[in-house]
Amino acid sequence: MRFVIMGSGGVGGYFGARLAEAGEDVTFIARGEHLAAMRERGLRVSSIKGDVALGKVKATDDPATLGEVDCVIVAVKAWQVREAAESIRPLVGPDTLVLPLENGVEAADILADVLGEAPVLEGLCGILAWREAPGHIRHAGVDPFIRFGERDNHSSARTARLKDVFDRVHGVSAEIPDDIRVAQWSKFLFICAMSGIGSITRAPIGVSRQLPETRALIQAMLEEIDQVARGHGVAFPADAVARAMQFIDAMPAESTSSMQRNIMAGEPSELESQNGAVVRLGRSVGVATPVHALVYAALLPQELAARGELPAAG
Template sequence: MRFAIMGSGGVGGYFGARLAEAGEDVTFIARGEHLAAIRQDGLAVTSIKGDVSIQPAQASDDPASVGVVDCVIVAVKAWQVREAAEAMRPMVGPDTVVLPLENGVEAADTLAEVLGKGPVIDGLCGILAWIEAPGHVRHAGVDPFVRFGERDNHSSERISRLKAAFDQARGVSAEIPDDIKVAQWSKFLFICAMSGIGSITRSPIGVTRQLPETRLIIERMLEEIDAVARAHGVAFPDDAAARAMQFIDAMPAESTSSMQRNIMAGQPSELESQNGAVVRLGRAVGIETPTNELIHAALLPQELAARAANDSPGAHNE
């Protein structure tokens, strides 16, 4: 299959490299020093699942030059999805599949608004990875997985074909859940609570889950997100919030979320797509979310300042 990786950072760089290693035709969409390094020396991935180097690697900052592909993997940050959707139009033909791997639960809706419902499927992933240096991605934690499916959960040839491609890739497990919405919201449940508590405390999960005061905040966030999900028709099991807390309790003590790391570095973050989304989606169905609302409000001044700084001339460099 012909793949384009829209956003070739930790997530896109890792999964794209694994697909290329397996023999798929992969083009990395990147920019700045990262793009220059990939073009010159290829893409190197240092991974707990085995290192890989794609050399030479196909890379571009111009989707129009790539042309129509079989699958676009969207791995930009959640706040960049709409802009990415507009940019990827030249790569999306009548048979193209668009697979979002963002945190949050709104990326597919945003992509469908721009590209139409036809190409877009639902997806999520799990991995701890980042750009170590231009042209170099480091995968340091989590056994990497992708889960995806048609938005109404029906079986399709294109989903089977996509899974077959991932099944050939080393260091990736691919799954088609029975209910992609439940899978997506289950990840959102724990990652949003982990992001929120980590971002306001600036502490790793091992600290916040042990202190009774901060553990209570985590539990309240989980309860609110659970209620919002059910109000939006997500068929959660009765113990969804308890399962998410068990997952949080089982994580390495030093774990932090990407949102927390961005906020601590003074960078734009996924605040609006995580705790902000809980507040927004809750209001849409009449569910109050006071804990998420407080966290969102407390972090918003810094978020707006980081966005303003990032939008200034010369601030963009991937």
């Protein structure tokens, strides 16, 4: 299959590199120093599942030059999805799949709003990875997985074909869940709580999960997300919160979320698409989310400053 990776950081860089390693036709969309490094030296992945060194890769900053492809993997930050959707229009033909791998639960809705329902799948991934340097991805934790499916959960030949491709890729576990919304919200459950606690404490998960005070906050955030999900008709199992806490407890002690790393670096983050989304989605179904509201409010001034949108002090 012919793939385009829209967003070539930790997530896109890792999964794109694994696809290319397996012999798939992969083009990376990148910019700046990262693009220059890939054009000059290729792409390197340092991974707990085995390193990848691609001496030569296809990379560009202009999707319009590529023509229609089989699959676009959208791996930009959540707040960049609408802009990414507009830029990949030339890649999307009648048989193209568009697979979002963002942390939130709203990316597919945004993509479908721009591109139409037909090409868009629901998707998610699990990995602890980041761009360590231009042309270099570091995968430090979590056995990488990818889960996807049709938005209405029906079985299809196109998703089966995509899974067949990923099944031949080293270092990636692929699954088509029975209920993609449950899978998506299950991932959102733990990553949003982990992002929130890490961003307000500035501590790795190994610290915040063991202190009784911060562990109680994690528990409260998980319970709020659980209630919001159920309010939106997500068929969570009864032990969803317990499973999420087990996953958090199994994370490497030094783990941090990408949102936390962005916030600590003074960069724009996924605050609006994670803790902010819990507040907004909770309000829409009458579910109170006081802990997420506090986290969101506490981080909002820094988020606005990082975006150059902080109002002048009065």
